[in-house]
Amino acid sequence: MTMSTDSEIYDCIVVGSGTAGAVIARELSRSGQKVLILERGPYIPLKETLWTLGSMFNEVPVADKLKDARVYAAGGSSAMFMAVMDEPPIDAYRALGIDLQPAYDAMRLQVPLAEMADALMSPQAHRVREAALALGYDWKKKLMLIDQSKCSGVYSYEAKWKALSFVDEAVRLGAVLKCQALTERVLIENGRAVGVECRIKKEAVKFRAERVIVCAGSLATPLLLRGSGLQHVAAGGYYIDPSFTLFGRVPGLGGVDSFCGTMETTLEEGIVLKDANVHKLPFRMFMLQYMQISRMFAYPESIGVTVMAHDEVGGGLSADGRYNKTLDAAVFDKLAHGEQAARAILERAGAGDIFKAPMFSGGALGTLRVGSDVDARLETSVRDLYVCDGSLIPENGRVAPTLTLLCLAKYLADILTQTRHLPAEAEAVPA
Numbered sequence: 001m002t003m004s005t006d007s008e009i010y011d012c013i014v015v016g017s018g019t020a021g022a023v024i025a026r027e028l029s030r031s032g033q034k035v036l037i038l039e040r041g042p043y044i045p046l047k048e049t050l051w052t053l054g055s056m057f058n059e060v061p062v063a064d065k066l067k068d069a070r071v072y073a074a075g076g077s078s079a080m081f082m083a084v085m086d087e088p089p090i091d092a093y094r095a096l097g098i099d100l101q102p103a104y105d106a107m108r109l110q111v112p113l114a115e116m117a118d119a120l121m122s123p124q125a126h127r128v129r130e131a132a133l134a135l136g137y138d139w140k141k142k143l144m145l146i147d148q149s150k151c152s153g154v155y156s157y158e159a160k161w162k163a164l165s166f167v168d169e170a171v172r173l174g175a176v177l178k179c180q181a182l183t184e185r186v187l188i189e190n191g192r193a194v195g196v197e198c199r200i201k202k203e204a205v206k207f208r209a210e211r212v213i214v215c216a217g218s219l220a221t222p223l224l225l226r227g228s229g230l231q232h233v234a235a236g237g238y239y240i241d242p243s244f245t246l247f248g249r250v251p252g253l254g255g256v257d258s259f260c261g262t263m264e265t266t267l268e269e270g271i272v273l274k275d276a277n278v279h280k281l282p283f284r285m286f287m288l289q290y291m292q293i294s295r296m297f298a299y300p301e302s303i304g305v306t307v308m309a310h311d312e313v314g315g316g317l318s319a320d321g322r323y324n325k326t327l328d329a330a331v332f333d334k335l336a337h338g339e340q341a342a343r344a345i346l347e348r349a350g351a352g353d354i355f356k357a358p359m360f361s362g363g364a365l366g367t368l369r370v371g372s373d374v375d376a377r378l379e380t381s382v383r384d385l386y387v388c389d390g391s392l393i394p395e396n397g398r399v400a401p402t403l404t405l406l407c408l409a410k411y412l413a414d415i416l417t418q419t420r421h422l423p424a425e426a427e428a429v430p431a
């Protein structure tokens with residue numbers, strides 16, 4: 001294999017162009033820095049077709065037989081997300097020495113963030129809401145990352161915010177985007193990150209920069225750090241919030257293509273019930289996968305509720321690069337409790353023929369720790385090597401991660417624009 005070195009020296013290399021990487025690349029480009037974005041996936045103009053989504057979809061085993069879904073493409077996993085948001089866990093980050101509030105104040109002005117208007121909610125979502133409220137559940141609206149002015153009463157893929165729009169903006173501002181560029185190693189000299197080694201097609205290429213920011217996603221980033229010599233990282237386990245969905249049928253409901261997850265309730269600490277009225281394309285894909293062929297054609301009369309429970313933090317990353325975790329017994333009790341409530345809601349909504357779909361990972365997050373793997377500036381034990389992605393969502397601040405990542409990335413970008421290099425003796429990072 002040939003090895004070449006790019007002659008340019010960038011201010012900053014961003015590895016991964018998902019939610020966090022896109023924000024950082026855009027912010028640093030805005031501030032005039034010379035930014036290189038390295039993305040392992042292709043650049044695909046986003047359309048919600050089976051072929052497009054299938055070509056970027058990737059899964060990683062994370063616990064028992066469960067796999068976590070992610071996207072390999074410019075813009076990362078937001079190409080496929082449901083756009084359901086949670087407020088960032090400001091207090092959990094504050095306890096770690098990170099103040100996300102200014103970043104949150106800034107970011108909420110830059111993205112379309114609001115609860116879904118009643119008029120844009122589907123008959124399925126209304127039906128589930130009425131039933132949940134009638135049973136006394138506090139069935140509340142979620143924030144959605146959707147430009148509702150682009151919606152006309154039914155689901156619209158185009159209306160959802162996507163990180164690719166920020167990647168495109170970074171490129172317009174001068175960032176260099178290299179796709180199908182798999183970063184294999186961070187180059188470290190004298191305890192300092194000086195660039196990365198990347199595989200582009202069959203060629204190995206070295207890129208050099210003043211700073212490297214790894215935003216490869218919660219499962220890829222620990223692997224990349226370990227592969228770069230930071231063997232001590234990701235020693236604290238992770239969580240996956242196992243979940244499953246109950247689907248039922250309400251004859252004559254007249255459902256339309258629906259935004260999923262617009263409402264939810266916390267049943268008790270660590271058990272959440274969510275609207276699962278997903279739009280038609282994934283609904284049909286799920287039913288095919290579950291061999292529920294007759295349901296595939298019964299979308300207008302189908303309603304659903306997802307049960308999600310918090311598992312204990314545990315498991316780890318083995319020396320051969322595999323994630324492994326055994327779910328604790330308590331989480332199954334929580335899921336069983338949630339199932340009873342979800343069934344009651346569906347029955348109250350008039351649904352029959354209830355089907356429980358297989359369990360899935362609700363998101364493998366928190367693989368790294370602020371305090372041991374990175375400091376409060378998100379810098380690792382290697383100077384000028386930073387991390388920002390779903391690996392840093394803390395266990396006591398579990399949220400739908402996207403809005404938090406928008407803020408965490410803005411927080412880091414502000415640090416990187418305000419402070420160029422600290423003197424070497426100011427290094428204050430755990431080993």
Ligand SMILES: Cc1cc2nc3c(=O)[nH]c(=O)nc-3n(C[C@H](O)[C@H](O)[C@H](O)COP(=O)(O)OP(=O)(O)OC[C@H]3O[C@@H](n4cnc5c(N)ncnc54)[C@H](O)[C@@H]3O)c2cc1C
Nearest residue numbers: 016018019020040076077082083084183389390400401402
């Ligand atoms: C089906 C689905 C539905 C979801 N729904 C929601 C939701 O409703 N609300 C919510 O908040 N979140 C949701 N999420 C989760 C959310 O999309 C992700 O948590 C979030 O996008 C993570 O952002 P990130 O920046 O950490 O990583 P990602 O967005 O995954 O980006 C990482 C990027 O790094 C690239 N990469 C990886 N390794 C390398 C490497 N070695 N070299 C170069 N590039 C690399 C990847 O190709 C990818 O583009 C959903 C996810 C999925 C899959």
